[in-house]
Amino acid sequence: xxxxxxxxxxxxxxxxxxxxxxxxxxxxxxxxxxxxxxxxxxxxxxxxxxxxxxxxxxxxxxxxxxxxxxxxxxxxxxxxxxxxxxxxxxxxxxxxxxxxxxxxxxxxxxxxxxxxxxxxxxxxxxxxxxxxxxxxxxxxxxxxxxxxxxxxxxxxxxxxxxxxxxxxxxxxxxxxxxxxxxxxxxxxxxxxxxxxxxxxxxxxxxxxxxxxxxxxxxxxxxxxxxxxxxxxxxxxxxxxxxxxxxxxxxxxxxxxxxxxxxxxxxxxxxxxxxxxxxxxxxxxxxxxxxxxxx
Amino acid sequence: xxxxxxxxxxxxxxxxxxxxxxxxxxxxxxxxxxxxxxxxxxxxxxxxxxxxxxxxxxxxxxxxxxxxxxxxxxxxxxxxxxxxxxxxxxxxxxxxxxxxxxxxxxxxxxxxxxxxxxxxxxxxxxxxxxxxxxxxxxxxxxxxxxxxxxxxxxxxxxxxxxxxxxxxxxxxxxxxxxxxxxxxxxxxxxxxxxxxxxxxxxxxxxxxxxxxxxxxxxxxxxxxxxxxxxxxxxxxxxxxxxxxxxxxxxxxxxxxxxxxxxxxxxxxxxxxxxxxxxxxxxxxxxxxxxxxxxxxxxxxxxxxxxxxxxxxxxxxxxxxxxxxxxxxxxxxxxxxxxxxxxxxxxxxxxxxxxxxxxxxxxxxxxxxxxxxxxxxxxxxxxxxxxxxxxxxxxxxxxxxxxxxxxxxxxxxxxxxxxxxxxxxxxxxxxxxxxxxxxxxxxxxxxxxxxxxxxxxxxxxxxxxxxxxxxxxxxxxxxxxxxxxxxxxxxxxxxxxxxxxxxxxxxxxxxxxxxxxxxxxxxxxxxxxxxxxxxxxxxxxxxxxxxxxxxxxxxxxxxxxxxxxxxxxxxxxxxxxxxxxxxxxxxxxxxxxxxxxxxxxxxxxxxxxxxxxxxxxxxxxxxxxxxxxxxxxxxxxxxxxxx
Numbered sequence: 021x022x023x024x025x026x027x028x029x030x031x032x033x034x035x036x037x038x039x040x041x042x043x044x045x046x047x048x049x050x051x052x053x054x055x056x057x058x059x060x061x062x063x064x065x066x067x068x069x070x071x072x073x074x075x076x077x078x079x080x081x082x083x084x085x086x087x088x089x090x091x092x093x094x095x096x097x098x099x100x101x102x103x104x105x106x107x108x109x110x111x112x113x114x115x116x117x118x119x120x121x122x123x124x125x126x127x128x129x130x131x132x133x134x135x136x137x138x139x140x141x142x143x144x145x146x147x148x149x150x151x152x153x154x155x156x157x158x159x160x161x162x163x164x165x166x167x168x169x170x171x172x173x174x175x176x177x178x179x180x181x182x183x184x185x186x187x188x189x190x191x192x193x194x195x196x197x198x199x200x201x202x203x204x205x206x207x208x209x210x211x212x213x214x215x216x217x218x219x220x221x222x223x224x225x226x227x228x229x230x231x232x233x234x235x236x237x238x239x240x241x242x243x244x245x246x247x248x249x250x251x252x253x254x255x256x257x258x259x260x261x262x263x264x265x266x267x268x269x270x271x272x273x274x275x276x277x278x279x280x281x282x283x284x285x286x287x288x289x290x291x292x293x294x295x296x297x298x299x300x301x302x303x304x305x306x307x308x309x310x311x312x313x314x
Numbered sequence: 315x316x317x318x319x320x321x322x323x324x325x326x327x328x329x330x331x332x333x334x335x336x337x338x339x340x341x342x343x344x345x346x347x348x349x350x351x352x353x354x355x356x357x358x359x360x361x362x363x364x365x366x367x368x369x370x371x372x373x374x375x376x377x378x379x380x381x382x383x384x385x386x387x388x389x390x391x392x393x394x395x396x397x398x399x400x401x402x403x404x405x406x407x408x409x410x411x412x413x414x415x416x417x418x419x420x421x422x423x424x425x426x427x428x429x430x431x432x433x434x435x436x437x438x439x440x441x442x443x444x445x446x447x448x449x450x451x452x453x454x455x456x457x458x459x460x461x462x463x464x465x466x467x468x469x470x471x472x473x474x475x476x477x478x479x480x481x482x483x484x485x486x487x488x489x490x491x492x493x494x495x496x497x498x499x500x501x502x503x504x505x506x507x508x509x510x511x512x513x514x515x516x517x518x519x520x521x522x523x524x525x526x527x528x529x530x531x532x533x534x535x536x537x538x539x540x541x542x543x544x545x546x547x548x549x550x551x552x553x554x555x556x557x558x559x560x561x562x563x564x565x566x567x568x569x570x571x572x573x574x575x576x577x578x579x580x581x582x583x584x585x586x587x588x589x590x591x592x593x594x595x596x597x598x599x600x601x602x603x604x605x606x607x608x609x610x611x612x613x614x615x616x617x618x619x620x621x622x623x624x625x626x627x628x629x630x631x632x633x634x635x636x637x638x639x640x641x642x643x644x645x646x647x648x649x650x651x652x653x654x655x656x657x658x659x660x661x662x663x664x665x666x667x668x669x670x671x672x673x674x675x676x677x678x679x680x681x682x683x684x685x686x687x688x689x690x691x692x693x694x695x696x697x698x699x700x701x702x703x704x705x706x707x708x709x710x711x712x713x714x715x716x717x718x719x720x721x722x723x724x725x726x727x728x729x730x731x732x733x734x735x736x737x738x739x740x741x742x743x744x745x746x747x748x749x750x751x752x753x754x755x756x757x758x759x760x761x762x763x764x765x766x767x768x769x770x771x772x773x774x775x776x777x778x779x780x781x782x783x784x785x786x787x788x789x790x791x792x793x794x795x796x797x798x799x800x801x802x803x804x805x806x807x808x809x810x811x812x813x814x815x816x817x818x819x820x821x822x823x824x825x826x827x828x829x830x831x832x833x834x835x836x837x838x839x840x841x842x843x844x845x846x847x848x849x850x851x852x853x854x855x856x857x858x859x860x861x862x863x864x865x866x867x868x869x870x871x872x873x874x875x876x877x878x879x880x881x882x883x884x885x886x887x888x889x890x891x892x893x894x895x896x897x898x899x900x901x902x903x904x905x906x907x908x909x910x911x912x913x914x915x916x917x918x919x920x921x922x923x924x925x926x927x928x929x930x931x932x933x934x935x936x937x938x939x940x941x942x943x944x945x946x947x948x949x950x951x952x953x954x955x956x
Contacts, residue, residue: 138453139436191884215787216884217770217814219362228397232412232766233363235819258819259883 084122086115094118152300153293161288167277169288174274176287180226183242184268187220188213188251189260196254196261203251203263213263224270234258242266348501348535350568351746355507360792361741361758365510365750366766367416368395368694369573369738370529370611370686372516375492377425379690380433381448381463382705383456386692388419388496392503392511395694404709408693408702411820412766416510416740416750417694419500420529423515423544424470426489428479429463442476444469460707468645470548471523480548489543497536504535506746515544517555517572523647525579526552529611529686530559533751534568541566551590553599556606571755575611575686577663578619578636579644582654585663585679587670595670600678609754612660612683612761612941613736615704620683620761620905620941621661621830624652629844630861631828631907635763637933638731646725664944665832665840668899672834682757682799682943683903685736685764696764698938699874701734701914708732712922715915715930730930734914735763739940741770741797757799762940767824768816771798771904773945777810782888787812798903799943804950808894811945813847814886815906822908823881825850825865825937829889833900844905847889850882867910869935874916881909901944908938 094114098106106114134140161169170177190196191214199212218233231239235258245252245266253263277284346354372379373391385403386394394400397413432445433452440446448466451458469475479485500511512531519526527547532539542565545558559570577584589595612620617639621632633640642649656662660683667679687694690705701710708714708729717729739760742753753759760769770788774795781790791812796802802809815827826849832842846862849855855863868877891902916934919926926934 133436133438137436137438139434143434210785213785215783215785215814215886217364217768217788217816220785228413231819232366233819238819259816 082126084119086118090118091115148300148304149297152296161285163277166281166284166288170274170277170280170284173287177280177284178272178274180228181243181272182224182226182268182270183222183230183239183266184224185222185242185264185266187218187222187265188263189216189218190214190254190262191260193254193256193261196263200251200254200263209251209263209265214260216260218259224268227272234262238262242269245269346506347504348537350534350748350751351504351506351510351744352748355744355746357744357746357749359743360788361743361753361797362788364739364766364768365415365742365745366412367414367418367510367738367740367750368687368689368696369418369512369514369531369684369754370420370516370575370614370688371395371417371692371694372421372688372690373419373692374430375421375427375496376516376690377422377427377429378463378467379421379692379705380427381429381452381459381466382690382707383459384691384706388499388692389503391419391692391694392417392500394692396503396509400693402691402693402702402709403706404711406702406710408695408700410695411697411700413509414694414737415745416512418512418514418529418531419496420514420516420531421496421544422518423489424518424546424548425475425479425485426515426544427492428485428488429466431488432479440478442478444476445478456707460705464645468523468647470518471520471643471645471647473549475548485546486543493543494536494540497540501536504747506744508745510745510747510750512747512750513539517545517547519547519550519552519555520644521583522581523643523645524581524583525576525644526574526583527576528552528555528572528574528607530555530570530572531751531754532562532568532570533747534566535747538566538568553602556602559606569751569755571609571751572607573609573611573684573686573754574607575614575688576616576619576644577610577660578617578639578658579642580658581643581648581650582657585657585659585666587657587666595674595678597674597676600670600674600676603678604676604680607681608757609682609684609759609943610660610663611686611688611736613685613733613763614688615732615735616688617731618733618735618763619658619660622655622659624655625659625662626842626844629830629842631844631905631937631939634936634939635733635735638727641726646727649725660941661830661832661842664901664903665834665842668832668834668901669838669840672838672899677946680801680946682754682759683761683941684738684740684754684759685761685941686738687736696735696737696762698734698764698912698914699917701917704732710918710921712918712924715918715924716927728930730915730926730933733763735938737762737764737766739766739769757943758797760798760940760942763936763938765818765821765908765938765940767818767821767906767908767940768814769798769904769906769940769942770812770814771942771945772796772812773800773802773809773902773947774812775802775805775807775809777812777888779888782812782886796945798945801946801948803948804897806896808891809902809945809947810888810890811902811904812886812888813904814884815848815904815940817878817881817883817908822876822911822938823850823878823883824885825881825907825909826862827885827887828905828907829902830905831891831893831900831902833898836895843893845889848885848887850880850885850909865909867935869910869912869916871912871916871931871934872920874912874920876909876911878909897949898947899949900947902947903944904940904942906940906942910935910937 095106190199202212203209227239238257241255247266247269251263251265254261255264371391373388374380374384383403390400395414395417397410399407399409402408432449440449448462451462497513500513504511514529514531517528517530542562545555562570574584618635621629622636623633626632663679667677671677687696691702693702695702703709715730719727719729740750740753741758742749772791772795781787813827815824817824827847829845829847835841849862866880868879913934913936915926915930
């Protein structure tokens with residue numbers, strides 16, 4: 021059973037009609053405020069999909085025509101699942117199954133079995149959403165689009181701050197003060213500090229990682245320290261007291277598009293699909309008068 | 315217009331039909347993400363930090379989860395686990411305080427996607443009366459849906475699922491499609507060094523409703539896991555699962571392990587002394603079990619399985635989280651009798667393992683311990699103040715705490731019996747599939763009931779207080795001893811343990827650290843003893859009559875709050891077994907206990923301004939805990955067999 025959220029790949033060829041529609045729509049904004057125009061527009065777009073998707077037979081007709089292209093599509097689908105093209109016998113079986121489904125399907129429509137069925141109603145509504153969203157799903161956005169997206173939502177892609185430091189742990193503040201004095205007096209820092217199950221060295225650790233291990237207050241304290249080669253502190257954490265040698269602190273930056281392209285594309289796709297669903301629905305909805313009795 | 319809609323319908327349904335046969339490429343997943351992570355990030359010489367995760371999460375691909383109403387899939391589950399904000403099925407925003415480091419999505423292999431198909435099926439085509447009734451109930455709304463699934467679980471437990479749900483051919487096709495799609499999704503989210511997404515499924519063996527479920531976890535990416543399908547578990551015996559696992563490893567060169575869970579609901583069957591179905595356990599069976607099942611899930615939402623007071627009358631902290639669960643098996647079709655408890659609880663299983671080993675030379679129950687959520691909401695939450703429930707029927711709401719739940723309410727199980735827990739702490743050398751899996755395999759893992767306390771334990775014979783007091787103690791632990799999960803060959807000397815516990819950095823202080831020892835005495839009987847080995851405020855809390863005074867209680871029930879004015883942030887001890895006897899076969903595990911804190915029901919009471927029933931209030935404060943994997947002391951004469 022298909023997940024309604026999945027974009028049917030076959031809709032690829034509909035992109036042109038709809039994305040160029042969108043461009044024209046923005047140019048002719050004033051005219052397109054008319055709900056009726058909206059409705060016709062989307063009707064046309066959907067019709068364009070159908071004209072391509074469905075064999076040109078009328079479901080009401082009792083002629084079924086399976087073109088070579090349709091058969092090729094069955095073959096390709098088979099090959100994608102099985103990793104090889106179907107044999108002649110398998111293709112025959114695929115065609116027979118398709119024809120069988122088509123016959124039963126048309127008869128079901130003739131009997132009106134699609135009406136008054138909550139599942140089909142819901143399903144068709146979902147499909148409308150899918151059609152609206154599918155352009156975003158099938159489309160491969162260009163770098164300019166994604167770069168714009170990245171600029172518009174830096175907060176979603178900004179990397180955490182990176183902290184590189186060594187820490188020595190002490191069970192109490194006074195012990196930490198003594199430790200600091202020892203180190204300042206030239207003692208080997210590796211021999212200072214109380215034993216604990218914490219790493220001494222943190223390399224480019226994120227704010228989240230440090231907070232998970234030592235608590236938020238410690239990370240905030242680290243943000244206030246000056247990076248350098250000397251030991252600083254004592255600084256308190258949720259677990260005790262620490263001397264810290266903060267060697268590097270890189271602020272959270274937004275990485276270049278090339279480094280996070282897949283992530284940006286995912287985000288762009290998800291949000292664009294949602295927006296298209298909303299816009300499509302709003303356009304259709306505007307053409308309706310809805311009365312809800314109280 | 316009518317024909318227009320018909321046409322549209324034609325298009326829509328054709329689309330759905332054709333996309334049934336399509337694999338959807340996701341793109342964007344690198345070889346690093348789709349493999350086991352080997353060679354992608356630096357690997358430490360030995361584990362330096364603990365990685366946190368849930369080895370047991372369900373999404374809407376699980377037959378029961380979807381039926382309960384859950385509409386969050388693997389993608390949302392992964393986003394949530396890595397720290398993003400998502401919207402729960404019931405519309406409530408959900409986010410973890412702290413991200414997890416790894417996640418195993420373990421949807422039921424049986425009927426994968428089946429409830430969704432039933433829900434989506436045209437009513438007139440459902441000929442089976444039971445299925446049609448469930449279909450109607452599911453469309454009625456959440457309540458009906460939950461009732462339908464409760465019936466479904468009971469039917470599954472009794473082997474009475476309608477034939478259409480058991481049709482192997484149809485089910486296999488559906489499972490294949492969901493599995494392949496799922497594997498690509500987790501590959502996409504698997505980021506070596508940052509977040510590990512492991513492939514897995516739940517094997518739901520349940521004779522007569524007695525829970526013998528296992529979570530099956532793979533080490534590998536989709537190149538290998540895509541060559542098999544999740545193995546169904548309704549019916550058959552567990553050794554068929556092991557056959558499946560062997561076949562996977564042989565076919566792909568990959569690795570897989572199984573994690574039993576909810577032994578507490580197995581009516582004595584999870585950790586039997588005998589073969590399944592009776593007769594003395596054979597060495598071969600014991601060896602096979604230990605090889606395939608190196609870890610057990612000791613605590614989760616449906617109760618804690620560490621220890622029961624009936625079996626451990628001298629353990630004042632036993633029977634944590636057993637209320638409601640101890641009365642019967644999973645769907646409560648059969649009650650639990652005291653003679654069954656031995657096969658239900660982990661500590662007893664560890665003891666049974668020693669006695670079986672004494673007889674056969676092989677220990678079937680030499681396992682490590684993890685916690686998992688078993689959440690069916692797609693949300694791996696184990697924090698008391700952020701608990702999203704067992705399934706969508708008890709996501710946060712004013713009524714959930716006192717509400718009846720689906721599994722045996724008429725016999726005394728209610729919403730407040732659910733535990734907000736648990737998680738797995740994993741001492742791995744890097745955050746990759748291979749390293750997390752290998753840590754599970756070597757049992758260097760521990761269970762917590764939710765809080766993320768750090769627990770470290772090494773066993774050896776010549777650790778000194780000097781080793782322990784210096785910065786090099788971890789290195790000494792690894793080079794001159796074994797970490798948790800390890801095995802020590804008896805050297806005629808009492809074993810010494812270096813144990814450290816750190817509080818959860820954002821959680822409660824620690825009350826005490828205990829060592830639980832199990833051994834076989836001279837007469838061949840299994841024994842146990844709990845030692846308090848480190849505790850807060852030792853100057854004022856003195857042992858009297860072998861008992862340590864309670865730590866106290868700072869919980870303000872009206873505000874669902876506590877203060878860290880009692881307890882300790884860090885507890886450590888170098889502990890030598892004072893009762894060691896040469897040649898003894900024994901295990902030792904650490905149990906770390908927090909100071910009392912509010913349970914999720916108190917947070918609910920505060921959030922929704924509701925009054926809880928007295929039974930819920932009685933159990934509204936708890937001392938959360940961690941269980942380390944044991945270290946085994948193995949007599950020389952009988953070498954380790956696993």
